[in-house]
Amino acid sequence: MSNRKLNVFLPLLFAVVLALGMFLGHKMPGSNNGTTIFFAKPNRGPVQEVMDLIKTKYVDTLDTDSLQQEAIEGLLAHLDPHSIYIAPAQLEGINEDMEGNFEGIGIEFNITADTVNVVSVLSGGPSEAAGLQTGDKILKVNDSLVAGNSITPEGIRRILRGPAGSIVNTVILRQQEELQVPIKRGVIPLYSIDASYMVAPEVGYLKISKFSATTYDEFMQAMRELEKQGMTKLIIDLRQNPGGYLDAAVRIADELLGENKLIVYTQGKNFPRTEYKTKRPGLFEQGPLAVLTDEGSASASEILSGAIQDWDRGTIIGRRTFGKGLVQEQYDLNNGGALRLTVARYYIPSGRSIQKPYGKDHEDYDADIIERYQRGEMVNKDSIKIYDTVPYKTAKGRRVYGGGGITPDAFIPFDTTRFSPILGALYNRNTFSNFAYQYYTSHKAVFAPYEDAAVFVRDFQLNNAIVNDFKAYAKTDSITGLDHLSPREEKEIRIRLKAMLARQLYRTEGFYETLNADDPMIKKALEVLK
Known part of the structure; x- marks a missing residue:
């Protein structure tokens, strides 16, 4: 009986479903223009299509993750030198370093x-x-x-x-x-201010190694401590600082420049002009200021030193900076990696772009520092190659240059002795560091009387016995030529050895305080600040 009823009901049910389907089909987009829509095939693009075909059809098994990374890097090689792919294995360490x-x-x-x-x-x-x-x-x-x-x-x-x-x-x-x-x-x-101390009466010194999420807070804490010790003049050391977060550099500049002054602006094809100006009274807007730079100072370091130079706020001392004036934004990818893509350029208050030229061949871009050395720029200011994109004079009439980094107001040559084969071998094999560790751990009592880095710098004498022990240790590490050192090489070994021993005692604070005692840029800064 139930089967008979079902046989009668089923045709009616099918008719209702068919009529409903026709009605909905008539109401769907495209039904009135002669186009029938079934399923939209996603547009994957030829690169993704090729990758999919390789995964499913290729004769041999491949490491597709590695293949994709090479493809991405090949694509980015046609862009600028700072648009990069960050593999998942590298991303955590990079983020930690920047987050502080x-x-x-x-x-x-x-x-x-x-x-x-x-x-x-x-x-x-x-x-x-x-x-x-x-x-x-x-x-x-x-x-x-x-x-x-x-x-x-x-x-x-x-x-x-x-x-x-x-x-x-x-x-x-x-x-x-x-x-x-x-x-x-x-x-x-992970501290970004490596050292903060009074380098001379009334003169404070700050070494900033990068611009991370914690740099501004570290800077303010260090400045307040220096002011308690009588600081009225300041040296900011940005040598070998590769940059980092723009916000950190802008906030520090706000503490050094007067109110409502342009620090930097960014602009790109799809990135409208965005200006960053000082907003509030700063902690150190008036005192004499010197900033140390070299060929390793890049990006945020150049923004800070460029703003100080353009506003006649302080003296830039050292050598021409790296020349990185491109803005990157980081985009997380589904595989756990990230794409760091250039979206705009930096321009400092004078309108200067600090980006050095680059072409399709990134090898020339990466070899720029070596070219500077070979051209003589590291030892002679007149050999600096100026890419003068915007002629500009400051309010005080100083001529400044752009387009390839920040050119210093006071030039200090590079010490070419540090490129000698003997010293190069000692640096490359970490001989200074390894010896300092072994000597310190076996002579802890010798170092006990030195209560802080300042006392160590003043009172510790690196005697001939320690130097001879170091040379004997270096010889076991296959370093040759130590019996025929030039006077400059001998002096460099003594300076570096004392600094590495100070690092064992007082970390980076002790290292820089010791090293700076004989540093020509520090000496020039002290002379300028007088």
Whole structure:
């Protein structure tokens, strides 16, 4: 009985569904213009089509991730030198560096003879709280043997880092005794101001190594400490600073320049002109100011030094800067990587673009620094190649130049002695650093009387016995020619060796305070500030 009713009902149901379908079809877009729409095929583009065909049809198995990375890099090679692809494996480290912190245990280490040596313990960090000391050797991390196991710096960082609050169990060797040390990971700051101290009476010194998310706060804290110590004049060291966040450079410029002054503006084809001006009374708008630059000062460093130069706020001392005036925005990709794409150019208050020329061949762009050296620009101001895009004189009548970086007001030549084969070998093999670590850990009592970096710089004498020990150590590292050093090479070794010993005691603060005691740019800055 039920089957008979179903047979009668089904034709009626089909008729209703058909009529409804016809009605909806009539109402759909395209039904009245003779076009029938079924399914829209996505427009993937030829590059994606080729990749899909290779994945599904190619005769051999391929590493398609690697293939895609090469394809992306090949595409970007036709753009400017600063539009880059960041692989997923690299992105975390880059972001940590720019954000100004990471989660880990708070040590500096080096690896010699397959042994992880604790070079420095961050003050107030997790490792100091757990009792780690400079000179300890890490044998195990959790259940992984790291000593004598061909561990790499990247490998040890990977197993030591982890979420804040988690525990990493280590086994360390201290003076032939094995100790089990559990360490509770925490948030570790990555400082961007490497040194801050009074370099002379009334003269403060700040070394900014990059412009990260924390740089402005670090700058303000350091400035207040220097003012408490009587600072009325300031040296800002931007040498070898590759740049970073624009916001950090703009906020620092706001503390140094008067109100409502243009610091920089950005503009691109699809990027309307955006101006960045000073907004509030600054902490140091009036005192004498010197800024140190060199061929490694780029991007945000050039924005800060260019604004100071254009507004006659201070004196730029050193050598012509790198010449990076392109603005990048970073876009996250689905594979965990990122695309850093150039979207605009920077222009400093005079209207100068600080970007040096680039063509299709990025090799010439990358080799620019070597070309400067060969042309003589590093040692002779008259050899500087000027790309003068905008003729400009400051309010005080100073002629300034643009189009290839910031040209300094006071030129200081590069010390070519540092390119000697002997010194080059010592730098490349980390001989200074490795010796300083070994000497310090075996002579800690010698360094105990020096309460801070200033006392160390003033009172510690690098005697001939230490220098001879260093030379003997370097010879075991296959460094030749140490018995026939020039007077300049001998002096450079003594300066660098004392600075590396200071770094063992006082980290980067001690390193720069020691190194700057004989630095020609510092001497010129002190002369200018008088």
